[in-house]
Amino acid sequence: MDLPLAGIQVLDFSNYISGPYCPMMLADMGAEVIKVESHQGDMLRYFPSTLPNESRMFLGLNRNKRSMVLDLKQPEGREVIYKLVKSTDVVVENFRPGVAERLEIDYDTLSRLNPRLVYCSISGYGQRGPLRNKPGFDQVLQSFGGVAMCQGREHGAPAIVQGSVIDYFTGMMAAYGVMTALFVRERTGIGQKIETSLLEATMAIQAGRLVWAEGEPREVQRDLHGGISGIYETRQGYIYVSAHTQKFWSGLCTVLGLEHLIDDPRYNSMAKRSAEAVPLRKMLGEAFLQKTADEWEQLLEAHGVPCSKVRPLEDLFDHPQVLANEMIVTLEHPVVGRFRMIGLPLKLQKTPGKIRRPAPTLGQHTEEILTSLGYTAEEIASLREKKVI
The missing domain is CATH 3.30.1540.10 (formyl-coa transferase, domain 3)
Structure with a gap:
């Protein structure tokens, strides 16, 4: 039986954690994800890692994707995107507001080429408001959004929750939005734009805290504190x-x-x-x-x-409970070699997802994708000479 999202094509323009996690979740369910990177590549590739010549974080957030390198500032690079988007179902980007418009790969531009397109924008603080252009990162939003204060209240000083929980939850929110929009498209035939942000995810993950009844003072106990636990x-x-x-x-x-x-x-x-x-x-x-x-x-x-x-x-890599739930898989990477990583956290009984490939090396599939679009070997060589790819 086909994978649940077989036939869905995704263009992933995102970097770091919150952006890439969303299309990876779609890829795990069978979507064909093309990760479009600059010549420099996703900045997550350069995060400190004890692995030789590869980032542990990048490996963990980009499996089941293909990578192509494109200079989107050049017209020939954008032309490749315009050809791809005609058969694309989903776009995911986490540029700062206004960058996609400057690159001419924004929703209005791409949806004119494909009205069925589902376009997901992830930002730090949202697309509107006085902080819309401010860069957003997990720990910054934890501090802005009350998480650090609540985490450290019992001990006095604020404290950061380690593990990029806001980034991951934002990516999950984005995937939830994409799936909802795809379902609507099945009913109506119409695509649409989705917006979410680290700020909105920071607030959503605190839904039980963010309740303020009329007449309550500002300083109230919003958490059930540990007590003896x-x-x-x-x-x-x-x-x-x-x-x-x-x-x-x-x-x-x-x-x-x-x-x-x-x-x-x-x-x-x-x-x-x-x-x-x-x-x-x-x-x-x-x-x-x-x-x-x-x-x-x-x-x-x-x-x-x-x-x-x-x-x-x-300890999780070998724990019998983890293994019983098939939560560890082994993959082969062209640079790292054999490595173990998390399996599928979501299991569909009749149409399960599948881990088909490890995270790609930078530009690993550029020629393959261009060839599928009809580019000749001579045209590909010309794009490489011009540093478009």
Whole structure:
């Protein structure tokens, strides 16, 4: 059976993380993604990496794509795009507002060539407003959008959530928008432009916090703070325990040998335990030092208490639970050689996606794509001589 997005062609003009993640998700489901890069290439290719001559981040965000190099500032480069877009279903770009117009690859220009085109623009702060031209990056928007303040409030100083969570969530929002627009096109035959931004994703990922009732003061508790739940040091390693409810509190106390605390009137509700979190965490912390994280994990799980030993990322590559869900795959790359990476995080029962190729080298498929458009060997050589490709 065909892959779910077989026959969908995507032009990917994006760089860094939030942009490329969106078309990669589409490619995983079978879309044919052409990554259009400048002679310099996606800036993510140059992120620091311990891998020889390749960026770990680039490998992780650009599988299942083909790469072609084009100088879009030259008319011949734009002409290639105009030929491609006639058979293209989706365009994804994350230029600053106004750049696509200057390059003459904006929605208005391309949709005149293909009215069925779905065009997704990702920006830092949105396409309108006083900050529209400001560069946007994950940690910048975490700081602007309240994430850093909320993350660090318990400890005083603001703190960044590591792992580019805003970038990834923006890419997911963009893919959600593209799929919605493609569905609308199936019903109406009409394409459209989609806009999203790091700012909008930063707010969307905090939907449970961004509720302000009339009459509430500015300073209110917007998060259910950890209380006694959190990370504890053990005799060897660390463990995270979630014990908000009375059931989990009872199980935790039983495992730790602190049964006398279960029905103590000072701690017999979630609100009371949260109010007394400091002395409670001290008592719990002393108890956790008696055994290792592995030992506590087994004991707590046997009593139904949600917990996990704090593990390094590398453990995931061989963990039986990860492998049971086919979340690690092995690929072959022309520069890096054999490497393992994350598998498909979304599994369709009847029409599953597929990882068909690793991330491309810069311009790896330029000639192949130009040939498919009808360019002759002489014309391709001329484009190369002019540094169009």
